[in-house]
Amino acid sequence: MTSTRRTSPTLPIIAAPANIKAACSSCSLQELCLPVGLSPAEIDRLDRIISSRHATRRGSSLYRIGDPFSNLYAVRTGAFKTVDLSEDGSEKITGFYLSGEILGLDAISTDRQNFGAVALEDSEVCVLPFKRLEELLREIPALQHHFHKIMSRDIMRDQGLMLLLAGMKADARLGAFLIGLSQRFANLGYSAMRFRLRMTREEIGSYLGLTLETVSRLFSRFSEEGLIRIDRREVEILDFTALRAIIEVRD
Amino acid sequence: MTSTRRTSPTLPIIAAPANIKAACSSCSLQELCLPVGLSPAEIDRLDRIISSRHATRRGSSLYRIGDPFSNLYAVRTGAFKTVDLSEDGSEKITGFYLSGEILGLDAISTDRQNFGAVALEDSEVCVLPFKRLEELLREIPALQHHFHKIMSRDIMRDQGLMLLLAGMKADARLGAFLIGLSQRFANLGYSAMRFRLRMTREEIGSYLGLTLETVSRLFSRFSEEGLIRIDRREVEILDFTALRAIIEVRD
């Protein structure tokens, strides 16, 4: 909504010049991203393999389905969606990624991108050359273990979503989605109770296996019931407990 | 649920004695499991960290939710399901695991088992102490990369299931399930066209987000339509192409 306004049409999509190259050592996401638990010296070694930052404009692709895989991407600022395209052209959203989260882990197994990554707002990522990262993992046990935890967390999260999709009714899905977003924003230091959705109703529906109409109706219902306040994409959670209660009603 | 009945109370669940300890070097799953692409010398080193095999009787748990995490498990023979228990006692199935597949990857992130693993038939696993495995990954780049691929493949597979659950109708879900099983059996060298289901209709339904009645009705319908022949748990795929066609009708 608003972000388009802020978007300067002249901003090119380029790797950032070397002088503003990525630097974990000075990054505010240090405690959420790859460097967790590393010593300053180790962070410095990590810094050295991160070739560049990369800006992606809202609506543009960071990578497309079928692209050869060579890098992982750590979201620095902004937000992304990953999308699966079916033959008929319709797209399904497989995930949303916020600051500190890693994109591209699924491509390791296939050496090609299996999904496309599209920026939901003007965003910036750190480019992590995977080959060099693997070398570094061999040398820094703490980084190795943390990387395994990151992949494992992805598996966990996906399984959580599977449970949600397989077992929950529409209202519980949307409730769980809001609570999940709330927690992720809280982790980033933002308010857990008030945040802005980065995606449309249609994108939420695609992700949750619902239609945009159902999502819209549920937002209205939650609002009437006093669980949330919602104005366009601004969400305020008014009754966190009641929202949690909705998702417990799992068959 | 039911499984308690069949479990013989006398067969102990134990680590196999040392003389029949796990040995990748002589395992028929070498090309599907961890050792993919390793030299004989490297496989030997892998062998040395695999402390034991472990037999699990049909219906018994390999591990339970909340167990501390220290090992991964490679399925050697048999099949497992992983289950999530909700407070009210109902269980949801998050995955099925056949020979050569790795159990427990989600627990790396939490240091505890997030799901329970229950044998669908009398089964045997190789126990992989994760700490020692990580050490070995640091020393054998080929093993490291393959392990990353295995984790990545898990992420891919989960995302595939998410797409299925979020976007497909009941018949497409079941069709995709059958085709997926068929491919996995084919990988193991079994027939792709004829196999035995290891799980009940209820377990399939739980996994696919359907009721057991819907699963049963769909099997009947597929059967009437000449797509498959099914007798209890014996499945024969008669028209693979038509089955594939069903799952394309997404959205």
Added chain:
DNA sequence: CGCACTATTGAGTATAGTCAACCGGTGTGG
């Protein structure tokens, strides 16, 4: 032999999907 479990099938229902109209804000072009 009988019980418990698994599976099949039917009838009625509820949930979410489909189709459609409408609204408001935003950005574009006359």
Added chain:
DNA sequence: CCACACCGGTTGACTATACTCAATAGTGCG
């Protein structure tokens, strides 16, 4: 600068898909 078109969102009416409840039958194990 205003009008208009477009996109995202809301709401309503109707419908279809899959769920619930229920009855029945076949298997396999104790």
